Amino acid sequence: MxxxxxxxxxxxxxxxYDFVTADEITEANEIFFSDPRSEIAKYQIVHTLETTDVEWNPLEIVDVSVNDVAASRSLQKLKMAYIANNKKVREKIEKYVEISRNLNSDWHFRGFETEEEARDWISDQ
Structure with missing residues (x-):
């Protein structure tokens, strides 16, 4: 894992870190949504600076986006900060963000180069 x-x-x-698959992305999502703490969460930080590659095809990206958009109806105003420096990884995450926005997600998304920048943004009210 x-x-x-x-x-x-x-x-x-x-x-x-290392090579990440769509199944692992789905597993991470399931961990979040199955935990009662998700109901009061204000942010998600997706740290990928040690990710070498990601296997996440367009259909799988749409599936995760659709599920998250549905969840955004009850978890409104959640901030999702992603930290990425690998071009391929960043492009996959940006595709997810684009689809989520097109589906009118209530979440806020932003990409960063460092965790410090991401934490500054999530703490900004």
Whole structure:
């Protein structure tokens, strides 16, 4: 399992590393939504600086986007900060964000180069 889940006081952080598959992305999502802490979460941090590659095809990206948009109806105003420096990984995440926005997600998305920048954004009210 090339990711680590870290629950924080007001949200969750995933650290993805090495080669990541769509199944692992789905598993991370299931961990979040199956935990009662997700109901009060204000943010998600998706840290991918140690990710070397991601296998996530367009249909799988749509599936995750659709599920998250449905969840956004009850978890409104959640901030999803992604940290990526690998071009391929960033492009896949940006495709997910584009689809989610097109489906009128109530979440806020932003990409960053560092975790410090991401944390500044999520703490900004």
């Amino acid at each position: 090339p990711f680590r889940t870290i629950w924080e006081n007001e949200g969750i952080k995933w650290e993805f």
